[in-house]
Structure formats: structure tokens, C-alpha cells
Amino acid sequence: MTPDPVRPDPAMPGPATTDTVTTDTVTTDTAMTNTVPADTAMTDTSTPDSVTTGTLTSDAVAPHPATTVPVTGDAVTGDAVTGDAVTGDAAAPRAVRCRGLRYSFGRTRAVDGVDLTVASGEVFGLLGPNGAGKTTAIRCLTTLLPVPPGTVRVFGHDAARERMAVRRMIGYVPQQLSADASLTGRENVALFARLFDVRRRERAERVALALEAVGLADAADRMAGTYSGGMVRRLELAQALVSAPRLLMLDEPTIGLDPIARTAVWEHITAIRAATGMTVLVTTHYMDEADQYCDRVALMHAGRVQALGTPERLKAALRDRRGDGAAPTLEDVFRDVVGGDLGAGEEGGDFRDVRRTRRTASRLG
């Protein structure tokens, strides 16, 4: 039995067990995402939330010994269950908590009622096919898209009311390869050091360290336009790291990369996470990557979270339900959750999505 390797946040010292709240709720229907609690304004610091064990998983994995989790056996309550017997969490608010998040582009409901909680220190994967609404959800969390007050909180700060505070805590790597091709790698990182108010005397050192952490020390003074796709991704990681964010948000960090570059990017992400205790929120549509590197995943489809939990539990739940002994992959879980709807999912990504993906895959212009 391996407890989720959730690390305490160094910026918020506290007993290591306080974060290991197992928040796995597997729902095969969408009822969970619809139960938007009326008290969206509940304070993050006082009510540790989302301690539930879903019906499907209540016996699959025993709760972490340090947390006495009352098994409600009621998946529908989902995140709305509050006031459980987990104590000592007051000092460490959740890295991300969003409640009933919705966003529409015109008549397209890109995000349609998402409830999510990302614990401090975990690697959380948001999975889904093209057009599922992953990018839109991330953009809501980063303050790029306007959200109503009370729907999104990042480390206890409201994304609508305290934009600057939220931005100071996040490092964001968008889906496109977004380094500036007409600057060197070092200049790219230094710009972000300046924009996050890194003091002049620390700047050169921090920039060099960030570049070193992603293995770009040697290429630092080359123009970013000459970098390969994998190098650009790592450069973007360095740009996000230089301000010491507590939450790293990576939108499809490995899209369009070859397998070796993908592994390199993930290895840097995990090494950085191990060294800094950062929380990582990552989107991807590579189920195998999510299975390997994420502590918990949310499967998203058509703007909603369809299932949520550790990859092991999601797979175990499916195996138990099928009862045929074959070990399902996360992709099987996804197919199961989405139902026969995966074809529709493929259509969900319109031309725009595909074009964007293609552009991402190409080198910097």
C-alpha cells in the first residue's frame, strides 16, 4: 500500500500528514460535478474539504493511516463534504480549489461546472481529449479569463479579487511554445525575473540556476529561435521557475515532442518538484504520461470532470467492476468514463484546436 507521495509545502511548514488527504471520488455519472455547494464562500483555511471515499473505491484502498476518513459511501456528495476529522490543515490552504467553474465562448460551453481541489505539493493531471476544456480551465485559474468571485481560489486567494497575489504564486507555461525567438535563452528568463520583481543583485544567479535546473546552462546564450521543441519547453519551465512559484501550471508540456524530449521534460518537472515541493497542475492527453507521473488525475470531457482519483484507484475500480482480471490502462478508464462517446470527443476539438496543436508542434517562428 503506497500512500500518495504528497510532500509538505516548504513555504508552509507543517506535519507532513496534513496534506495527505485522500480525495478520491470516482463517479461514473456527472452528478458530482453538478453539486455545486451553495456556500461557495466557505473559508479555505478553516474547512479542509473533499475527504470522501467514493462508492467505487471505498474498499479498494484503505485511507491513509494518518487520516481518519469517515467513509460516507456517497460519491454524489463529492467535494461538498466538509468538516471532516482531518485536523491541522488550517495553515496550509489548498493549492487550488474551484467550485462550479464555468466559462463559455459565445455559445460554446468550454468549461461547464468544474469542481476541483488540488492539494498542496501534489502533481495533479487534468486529462482529456481535444476540446475538453482543459486549456480554458487552466486559463480561468491563471486569472487570464475572468471568473466570478468565489469560484477559484489559489492558496486561499480569490482569482477574481486578488489577481496580483494569485499571479505571484503561479508559474504558467501555456500550450503553445511561447519563448521569444528573437531573444537568447538567458534573456528570456531574465525578462520574467524582472517582471516578477526579482531584485537586481539576485537576478543573475537566479536566472543561471533556473537555466541549470532545466539543463540549458550550455545553450543559455543562444537565440531561443535555434532551440529544438524540447529545449523550448525546458526554457519555458525555467521562465516559470525563476520567480519561485508555489504552483506550476503546465498546459500540455509535452505536446508535439519526441519521446525522448517528453521524458526529459517530465524528468525535469519531477526533479524540480522533488527539490522545491511545488504543486504541479498539468494538462495532457497522453494517458500513459499521466499514469506514470501524476499523483492524482481528473478526467475531463465536454467541459466537465467525469472522474477523479489516483491513477491506481481509477484503474483498480474499473478492474473490480469488470471483474475479468485484465489490468486496465488509464486509457481504458477514460473510455469507460466517457462511454461510447469518445468519437464525439474527437469531434469536440474543432479546427481551431487542431491548428493550435499543429502550431505548437512546429518550432518557434
Add this chain to the structure above:
Amino acid sequence: MSVAPAGRPPASADPAAAPGLAPLLTAPRARPGWWVPPARVGAMCLVELQKLRHDRAELYTRAVQPALWLLIFGETFTRIRAIPTGGVPYLDYLAPGIIAQSAMFIAIFYGIMIIWERDSGVLTKLLVTPTPRAALVTGKAFAAGIKALIQAAVVLVLATLLGVALSWNPLRLLGVAVVVLLASAFFSCLSMSIAGIVLTRDRLMGVGQAITMPLFFGSNALYPVDVMPDWLRAVSAVNPLSYQVDALRGLLVGTPSHLPLDFLVLLAAAAAGITAASCLLGRLAR
């Protein structure tokens, strides 16, 4: 039985495990609010200078057009003496107009860069830094100003080489720099505002080309306001380019001008431009 997949890191959050990263563990403290806009303007201008340093070709190619204006148009009209300039040789009269024009051309297409940055995700990332939108727009506006300023210096040298007697008084040159910066801030904000409305590069190119000529010919850059028909005078009176040219001519050639009014109008125009562009920047963020 769940087994931790191989890719997971060892369960250790001890920063000592990676001693090299230690300085990256503390987030920089926030600066006071008044510090932020000038700091962001500085950062944006620096980036612009770094880009120019890496690619000087742009500097040279951009010098061609003003050189042609001065050489062909200027030399010819100096001979014809068709334009009443109040006793100043026409080439001298024209030089400040060409400085203003070439600076405007740079600024008015600056929005293309914003659209490019939007499409490439650079703008998205800038918008997620602790930078208020107005500070970001101001930074971009003055970055465009830096580019225009370098262009102005090039034209100034060109004109001197062609024998134009321009003032080299440092105070006057400082005034010239301020005028060019303010006017470029206005024109680049105009461009960013249009970018925020049309959202695509092609449409912005079209609109930019459609408005540069009226702005240029509807100003006193080539000929004095006195020779214009009444309707064109009205255009010139609301055209910031005219105030820029008036100020540059007064500072560089010493013709009678309305410096305080010019500065005031350019300052107000820049402020209005920054406000408009900040409001429209949100459309580019979506």
C-alpha cells in the same frame, strides 16, 4: 496493491537534496505599487534594445525609406521652391517631418507585434505576471518609443549628412527625444487598440495602411498648414502628428512653433492611447 510508478520522485521535499536550487525556493517580495509601472516600462524597453542588438538588419532597412524621402522628394522640392516655408530651405523644413513620419510608421505597425505575441503565447505569459494591464501597455508603448527614437536618430544623422543645419543643442535634443517618445506611445497605442478590435494580423495591416497615409498627408509634415484647404486643416488640427512635427521643427530648425501646446497635446494623446489600449487588451487575452 498500488505500486508507485517508476517515474515518481523519491518522497523527499528536503531542499537540501538539491542544494543548487536553494536560492530558487523563496519567492521575490512584491514591490510597492508605485514601483511597478516604471519597472515594467524599463523591462520592456530593455527587451526591445536586446532584440535590436541581435538583429541590426531592421535598423538599416528602415533607414532606406526616410533617406529616399529626403533625397528625392526633399532635393526636388528644394529646387522647385513651390512650398512656402518662411525662408527656410525646403530640405531643412522637411527633415523634422520625415523624422516624425518614420517614427510614426514604426509605431503604427507595433500592434502587429502584439498580435504575433498573442498568437505565439508570449502575450499570454506576460498577462500572467504581476503586471497590471495599464503597466504592460505603457511598457509596450515606450518600447515602441525606443525603437522610434533610434529611427529618429538615424534620420537626424542622414539629414545632417545631406547638409541640413539642425540644432545639436543637448537640451533641444532632449526635447526631441521626449516628443518622439510621446508621439510613438500614442501611435503604438492606437495600433494596439486597433489590434484589440480586429484581432488578426492581416486586418491590422489593412487598417494600418489605410490610416497612415491620411495621417501623414493630413499633417504639416510636408507643407505648412496655411496652404491646406479648410477641411484638411481641420484634419491637421486633430492630428497628433502635426503637433509632433510642429514641436520637432521648433526644436531642430528653430521655426516659430507652439511648444507648450504641442507637449500638452502629445501628453494627453499618449495618456488617452494608453487608456484605450489597456481597455482593449483584455480582448486579446481571451
